[in-house]
Amino acid sequence: MSIKLVAIDLDGTLLNDHHEINQPVVDCIKKARRAGVYVVLSTGRPLSGTKSQLEVLGLDNEDDYIITYNGALVLNTKTWDVVAERSLTRADYLEIDYLARSLNVHLHIADKKAMYTANRDISQYTVLESHLVNMPLHYRTPEEIAENVLAVKMMMIDDPEILSGAFKKIPAEYFEKYTIVRSTPYFLEVLNSNASKGLALKELSEHLGVKKAEVMAIGDAENDLSMIEFAGTGIAMGNASETVKAAADYTVATNLEDGVKEAFERWVLK
Numbered sequence: 001m002s003i004k005l006v007a008i009d010l011d012g013t014l015l016n017d018h019h020e021i022n023q024p025v026v027d028c029i030k031k032a033r034r035a036g037v038y039v040v041l042s043t044g045r046p047l048s049g050t051k052s053q054l055e056v057l058g059l060d061n062e063d064d065y066i067i068t069y070n071g072a073l074v075l076n077t078k079t080w081d082v083v084a085e086r087s088l089t090r091a092d093y094l095e096i097d098y099l100a101r102s103l104n105v106h107l108h109i110a111d112k113k114a115m116y117t118a119n120r121d122i123s124q125y126t127v128l129e130s131h132l133v134n135m136p137l138h139y140r141t142p143e144e145i146a147e148n149v150l151a152v153k154m155m156m157i158d159d160p161e162i163l164s165g166a167f168k169k170i171p172a173e174y175f176e177k178y179t180i181v182r183s184t185p186y187f188l189e190v191l192n193s194n195a196s197k198g199l200a201l202k203e204l205s206e207h208l209g210v211k212k213a214e215v216m217a218i219g220d221a222e223n224d225l226s227m228i229e230f231a232g233t234g235i236a237m238g239n240a241s242e243t244v245k246a247a248a249d250y251t252v253a254t255n256l257e258d259g260v261k262e263a264f265e266r267w268v269l270k
Contacts, residue, residue, distance in 0.1 A: 003037060003268045005210045007067065007201050007227055008260060009219035010043040010050065013237050016256055021056055028264040029057050037268060038208060042067040042197050042217070042227060044153075044183050046110060047075055049133025065208075069153045070181055070223050071200035072191050073112065080112075084203040086192035088151040092178070096154050096190050097142050099174065103166040105158045105188075109151040110135065116149055118142045125157040125186045153191055160185035181223045198226025218263050220244060220255070235263045 008014050016022055029039050039059060041050055046068050054060040054077055064077045074083040093109060097118065100107035106123035109116050115130055115137045117123075122139070130137040140149070156163065163186060174180065179191040197219075205215050217224070217231035220240040228234035228248050236248035237259045245251050252266075253259035 001211070001213045001232070003216045003233065004214040005038040005040065005205055005208065005216070006032065006264070006268060007040045007042040007197070007215070007217045007231070009197075009221065009224045010041055010045065010053065012220040012239060012255055013218055013224070014041070014053070014255070014260055021053060022258055022261075024258050025261045026056060028261045028269065029059075032264055032268050033058060035269075038063075038065070038210070040065050040067060040201075040204065042071075042201065042219070042224075044068075044070045044181075044189060044223065045133050046073075046112070046135060046152075047077065047080065048113065048135050051134065065204055067197060067200045067204065067227075069110070070179075070183070070189060070191060070195060071197040071226070072152045072195035074200050074204050083207050084200060085152070086195040086199075088154065088190075088192055090146045090150075092192075093149070093151055093154065094142065094146050096156075096178075097145075099170070100156050103156070103169055105156045105163060105166045107154060107156055108137075109145065109149065109154045111149055111152055114138060116140050116145050118145060123157045126155075129155070129157070129187075153189055156188040156190070157186055163188055183221070183223060196226040197224060198228075198230040201227045201230055216263070216267055218252075218260055233267055235267075 060077050062078045066077050072086045106119050108126045115135050179195050181189045183189050213232035215231040216233040217227040218235040220237040234248040236245040236251045238254035252262040
């Protein structure tokens, strides 16, 4: 059965180590899109943080979609219309804010268009993330955030060694109540318990009328596992973790060696 929908992780998969997309990969994706194949970025970033990649790939039209915030929000890239959303409640925010303070780590949250923090000593990693994803950053009190902001994602952020120690101290019940993902050494993401790239990809494929067997997913990290397991064809990058490689149907070259191009040539453009 031919592939009609391809979901691609961004960092470590589509992007090289200079945060760029190699031209042979761009050419393959554009060729597939011209052939009518849906190509969907699946990332922990918000839509605003992927604008340059979407423009380079030509994936910013009215029939293009994106999976953002590790599956918590699925959007049309042109209209921002929501296909699926798994937000957090105000009570969730207050609970995680209390946990972050008890663990002595920084915290920021994001809605669809901005980032917020109640930390007066704003983390350098929060400022970096704000620039990286092209989102404004606002200081608000915990009460103001709880009252006025509907979070899609919360992030505990700190130096890697501090965050590693904090991670070990999080009570087990939090892992049952939320989806908690260590997306980078200095980011610990907290999402709605039903938010995952796999569920988001399932919902999007159903929205587009694409069968599971017609879906391919490409990734490298633990937060890509669910979509690789859901897809009819699951692809691990050569630089992927051993866990991801074990879950995938196939392994291709690394992100530095145009592994995404290899996947398109072998299973999409054949």
